[in-house]
Amino acid sequence: MNSTAPARLKLDHVTKTFGGVHALTDLSLQVAPGQIVGVIGPNGAGKTTTFNVITGAYRATSGSVLLDGHDVTAEPSHRIARAGIMRTFQNIRLFSDMSVWEHLLVAQPHAGSFARRLLPTRFSNPKAIERAEEVLEFFALGDVRNRLARSLPYGLQRKVEMARAVTARPKLLLLDEPVAGMNHDEAETIRSLMLRLRQDGLSILLIEHDMAFVMNLCDHLYVLDFGVLIAQGRPEEIRLNPAVLDAYLGRAA
Template sequence: MTGKQQPRLEAAGITKMFGGIRALNDISLEVLPKQIVGIIGPNGAGKTTTFNVITGAYRPSTGEVRLDGKAVTAEPSHLIARAGISRTFQNIRLFGDMTVWEHLLVAQPHSDFTLRRLLPTRWADPQAFRRAEEILEFLKLADVKDRIARSLPYGIQRRVEIARAISARPKLLLLDEPVAGMNHDEADDIRRLILTLRDSGLSILLIDHDMAFVMNLCDYLYVLDFGVMIAQGRPDQIRSNPVVLDAYLGHAT
């Protein structure tokens, strides 16, 4: 990880206090362009809190978040999203009564004050229509285009959530436990999808518990435990790191 290349995402010295509790303690991490980076660690280690700080839901007590070298720390969430960070959620959060198609359409980037947003999208913004159709094809969701997203099987809901996230045309995609609760085939589908997304130019930061999945997929890993970064490195380095083994085995008992 030598720093010739400008990182897509840098989080530097992030500390987050809740009351007197230190949920994150001086966390630093970076994601390079077209890199897949994982954050692992036991429950309550602060993984999702890290995501929340990066996406602006939480203001860090100290530290800075930079996207392509530009500070976005604690900006309003929608500005961070527009700057190029999209995410999915651990417990899938889709829009109640929207169809799959509407999910893709609503997330298409639009400038703030244009007549386009006020007229029927079909005529006013055929470009957004076409982009949404591309994503629909790309994520193999064309069959369920007009179904209410929340009525679909779990695995497909995950795809819809990812589809919505990439509809916002991010540079960096945050995936919070993308294969939680999936069987092996479904998880493998998602793994291939993530690789394709990476090849299309996205940087990806993901959280997961499934060690095999993470080890197979990620270029680089960070290990969190009780809000502290206890290790980082390539998967083969992490696999043999005694500190990591201790943290995991210690918690397992």
């Protein structure tokens, strides 16, 4: 990364506690523009909490979150979204009775007023329609555009979540286990979509349990265990790191 340019995302000594639970302890991490960065670690390590702090769903107990050098730590989540951070959820959060197309329309800043958002297909403006078409094509979702979210197989629901998050042209995309439950071919499709998004300059922070997927995709990895950063580096360094092996394998018994 260019040392004079601010990181796209920077977490600076972030701690998050819930009562006596230390979900995150003094976590610092960075994502440079156009990088794909992974956050890995065993269950309960604090990965999703990291996303919740970044997006303003949770307020950090201490430390700060910076987007392009601007402190967004205390901002409400809708302002953080508007500033350019979009996410997907570990547990899919689509509107079950809305079509794929409607999801892409309402995800946009120019979708219009709240009333218009309730009736997206009737009232959306041409810009919103054009963008939704573009995203539909990029994600190859044209065949299912009119299907209701609840009628889609799981893998496609995950894809629609990612498409929705991309629609508003974020600067930073946070993906919480984007290939969980997908077969190999579906995961490969997601991988190539992520590489194309990176080519377009998008920065991606990714949580994923599928090690092969992460190792083949990420520029840099952060490893959490019990809310503490135990290692970071390039995938090939992380693969052989003794602390990482211990965190994953030492607890298998």
